[in-house]
Amino acid sequence: MIIFDSVYKKYSLKTYAVKDISFIVEDGDFFALLGPNGAGKTTLLKLLLDFIKPTKGIIKINGLNSKYYKARRGIGYLSEDFKIPFNLTGLEFLNRQAELCNISRAIAKNKIFELLEFFGISGIEKKPVKTYSKGMLKRIGIASAFLCATSILILDEPTADLDALGIIQLRKALESLKQKITVILNSHFLSEVEKICTTFAIINNGKIVFKDKMHSAFDKGESLEDIFIKYVTKNNA
Amino acid sequence: MRNYILILKYTFVDFIKNKSYLLLLAFGIVFIILTRGCYNVNYFVNGKILDSLSVIKHASNFSFHIICTISFVLSALFSMNIFSKDKKDGTMVYILSKPISRTIYILGRITGIWFISFLFMFVLHFTIFAITGYYSNNLNFEILLASLLCSLNLLFIILFVSMLSFFIPDFACAIIGLFVYVLSFISDSIFLLMQNTFLRMALENNLNQISLWRIFFPKLMCLQYYSASIINKESILFMANINPIINLIVYIFLLIILLALIMRKQEI
Numbered sequence: 001m002i003i004f005d006s007v008y009k010k011y012s013l014k015t016y017a018v019k020d021i022s023f024i025v026e027d028g029d030f031f032a033l034l035g036p037n038g039a040g041k042t043t044l045l046k047l048l049l050d051f052i053k054p055t056k057g058i059i060k061i062n063g064l065n066s067k068y069y070k071a072r073r074g075i076g077y078l079s080e081d082f083k084i085p086f087n088l089t090g091l092e093f094l095n096r097q098a099e100l101c102n103i104s105r106a107i108a109k110n111k112i113f114e115l116l117e118f119f120g121i122s123g124i125e126k127k128p129v130k131t132y133s134k135g136m137l138k139r140i141g142i143a144s145a146f147l148c149a150t151s152i153l154i155l156d157e158p159t160a161d162l163d164a165l166g167i168i169q170l171r172k173a174l175e176s177l178k179q180k181i182t183v184i185l186n187s188h189f190l191s192e193v194e195k196i197c198t199t200f201a202i203i204n205n206g207k208i209v210f211k212d213k214m215h216s217a218f219d220k221g222e223s224l225e226d227i228f229i230k231y232v233t234k235n236n237a
Numbered sequence: 238m239r240n241y242i243l244i245l246k247y248t249f250v251d252f253i254k255n256k257s258y259l260l261l262l263a264f265g266i267v268f269i270i271l272t273r274g275c276y277n278v279n280y281f282v283n284g285k286i287l288d289s290l291s292v293i294k295h296a297s298n299f300s301f302h303i304i305c306t307i308s309f310v311l312s313a314l315f316s317m318n319i320f321s322k323d324k325k326d327g328t329m330v331y332i333l334s335k336p337i338s339r340t341i342y343i344l345g346r347i348t349g350i351w352f353i354s355f356l357f358m359f360v361l362h363f364t365i366f367a368i369t370g371y372y373s374n375n376l377n378f379e380i381l382l383a384s385l386l387c388s389l390n391l392l393f394i395i396l397f398v399s400m401l402s403f404f405i406p407d408f409a410c411a412i413i414g415l416f417v418y419v420l421s422f423i424s425d426s427i428f429l430l431m432q433n434t435f436l437r438m439a440l441e442n443n444l445n446q447i448s449l450w451r452i453f454f455p456k457l458m459c460l461q462y463y464s465a466s467i468i469n470k471e472s473i474l475f476m477a478n479i480n481p482i483i484n485l486i487v488y489i490f491l492l493i494i495l496l497a498l499i500m501r502k503q504e505i
Contacts, residue, residue, distance in 0.1 A: 049334055051505035069338040077334040083327030087251055093331075099243055100335040148335070 001027050002048065002152070002182065007057035009043055009206075017043040018206040021057070025199070028179050032193040033186045034224075035203040036232055041186045042080050044203070045156050048184075049077060062151065076149025080156040080186075082141035084129045090116075090140045091125035094147060101148040108147070115143040119169055134161040142170060153183045159192060171196055194224045202231045209234075240337045241345045248349025252315075262357055265307075269300065269364045276372045290373060297369045298465055301362065301380065305387050305461050306418075308358035309394055313414040316350050316395040317407040329505055339500045347496070350395050355388040383464035389485045390457050394418070396492035403499050417455060424451045425458035428476055447476055455488050456481035 002025040009017040018040040025031045033041045046052045048059055050066050064071035084093045091112070098108030116122040119139040124132065132140070138161040145153060153174075159167050167189070174183060174196050187193050193200065194214070201211040210231045217227055252258055275296045280287040323329040323346070332342055362384035370376040394414050401410035428447065460481035466473045475481065 046505070051330070051333065053502070053504075069336050071336075072334065073336040075334065075336075077330075079327070079330050079334075083325075084331075085251070085326040085328050087254060096243075096247060097331065097335075100240065100332065100337065102239075144331070 001025065001060075001062060002184070003058075003060040004044070004048075005058045005060070007044075007047060007059060008055045009040075009047060009052065010055040016206050018047070018203075021203075021206075021208055023201055023208055023211055025182060025184060027182055029199050030174070030178065030183045030197040031185065032197040032200040033184060033203060034188075034190070034193065034200055034228055039203045040206040041203055042156055043206075045077075045154055045184070045186060048154065049075070074149070074151035075154060076145035076147065076152070077154045078141045078145040078156060078158055080160075082138060084137065084140065086128070086130045089126050089128055090121070090132070090136075093129065093140065094125070094144055097144045097147055103147070111147055112143070115146055118173060119143050120165070135163055135166060138162055139166060142173075146173060149177075149181055151181055153177065153181055155183070156186045157188070158185070159187055159189045167192060190224050190228060200224070202228060204232050240335075241341045241348075244332065244337075244342055244345025245349045245352070248319075248346055249352055252349070252353045258353070258357075261311075262360060265304075265357070265361050266364050269304075269361060269368070272296075272300070273368050273372075276368055293369050293373050294469060297365050297377075297380065298469065300365050301383065301465055301468065302461060304358060304361045304365070305390065305464075308354055308361070308387075309390055309418055309457075310415060311357060312350070312354040312391045312394045313398050313411040315354060316347075316398045317402055317411040317414075319346055319350060319399055320402055321407055324505070333505060339503075340497045343496055343500050344493070347392075347395055347399065347493075350399075351388070351392050354391045354395065358387065358391065359384050377468065379468045379470070383468050386464045386467070386482065387461060389482065389489070390460055392489055393455060393457065393485055393492070396489060396496060400492055400496045400499065403503070418457050421455055421457040421459070424454060425456065425462060425476075428459075429462060429473065432474055452477045452479065453484075456484040460485060 004021050004023050007021040008019055011017055021040075021044065033044060035041050043052065047054055048061070048066055049072060050069070053067070059066040061071040061075075066072075084090070088096075094112045094115075095108065098105075098112065103111070112125075113122070116125055119142060121136055121139045121143070124136060125140075129137065129140075138158070142155070142158055145155060158170055162170065171192060174185075177183065183197075185193065185197060197214055199211070199213050200217075202209050210227065212227075214224070217224065222230075276293050277289070278292065280292055320329070323332075329342075333339065359381075362380055366377065366380040369380065394417075397417065398410045398414040401413060405413075428451070456476075456479070459475065462473055463475075463481050
């Protein structure tokens with residue numbers, strides 16, 4: 001379970017990146033974080049991973065305060081601007097990820113092979129990263145996040161740079177994790193989010209403006225796009 | 238501990254893969270081997286021929302100091318961008334998104350660079366050790382011990398430069414690090430020179446009165462002189478009787494604490 005309790009992040013005297021954020025992501029939830037550019041979605045994910053410190057408030061991951069490094073156990077993460085050091089090959093990078101996540105060599109070897117096959121990137125893994133296209137790099141990033149995610153998977157804009165096939169593969173991979181782990185997805189692709197996620201929150205100007213279960217929203221006869229436009233434009237007005 | 242060793246291993250492996258590092262090391266070894274003739278030449282001082290052991294002693298002493306200085310400069314260059322590069326190429330994100338503390342990450346990175354720098358210096362000192370052993374028919378293991386001691390200098394500069402790199406541009410950090418070394422060279426060399434009675438008498442003033450900053454300044458050059466004195470089986474005087482090893486260990490501990498505190502507040 002992930003808890004955000006009255007979290008604030010202030011960058012200057014008057015500028016808040018996020019303000020009074022409180023919400024809970026239940027175990028096994030597929031949680032979508034939606035919002036326009038600069039709304040504070042990536043900041044929330046960085047706060048969750050302790051990449052940046054909250055000015056006020058507490059964030060808990062499975063009962064542990066996120067400021068403790070042990071809270072990041074079992075988390076797989078794909079950053080918005082995913083990069084791999086150029087001196088590595090894709091396979092070396094994935095092996096390092098597995099080692100850092102404490103996955104045994106034999107298990108890692110099989111898992112990496114499966115992930116490379118699944119995301120259609122087997123065959124390139126021994127080539128240096130500098131020869132990869134943006135899409136290939138993103139797939140390696142997604143594979144590395146899946147490799148380490150045993151309890152929580154955090155994907156920040158995973159569909160950016162992916163082609164249609166890549167998006168379908170990602171959706172299928174996520175569907176296979178349903179009820180097994182918690183997923184937090186930050187995406188602009190509302191149609192994909194609608195298909196995959198069970199819960200969603202809309203963030204605008206650093207504040208959560210709407211949060212609901214996906215099916216409850218649909219029961220009211222509204223599409224995700226309608227809700228998104230309604231809450232984002234309302235708060236911008 | 239496991240994560241610390243992993244980060245250290247990655248740092249070491251990534252550096253060793255770097256061809257320019259290996260080329261530089263190979264060039265250093267070849268250069269030292271090419272200078273082996275200096276250990277076996279007849280030198281005349283005041284019309285008298287210098288005995289071969291004195292020649293070997295002075296030649297190895299000179300090479301020892303040159304290698305220490307070059308390794309010091311290289312350590313400053315190696316460490317000036319470890320963290321800024323990690324931030325740029327995504328290394329920091331892929332390591333710290335795992336259950337790894339920032340202190341472990343810092344320590345792994347620093348010791349990795351230290352190993353790399355020390356390996357460079359030690360291999361070159363070992364070459365000197367082999368050459369002097371060959372010409373004097375006596376293995377002077379003190380050269381290796383002295384090299385080990387001088388590795389403290391490398392650790393100091395790595396910590397100092399990488400700490401500065403959080404605040405100022407990379408190259409400026411290396412320059413400031415080298416400035417500290419030059420200042421230490423001036424201060425410690427003057428102190429040692431002033432131990433000469435004739436020089437003290439000639440200058441006829443109290444130049445041997447030591448100001449406080451010189452006593453507490455990082456004793457980089459003093460440690461180098463001390464290490465060389467071990468090779469030559471001589472003894473040297475320390476400023477205010479403070480051993481340079483203690484001086485540097487205190488600095489190293491302070492820098493580690495400072496670096497850990499800075500890293501804790503860093504935004505990734």
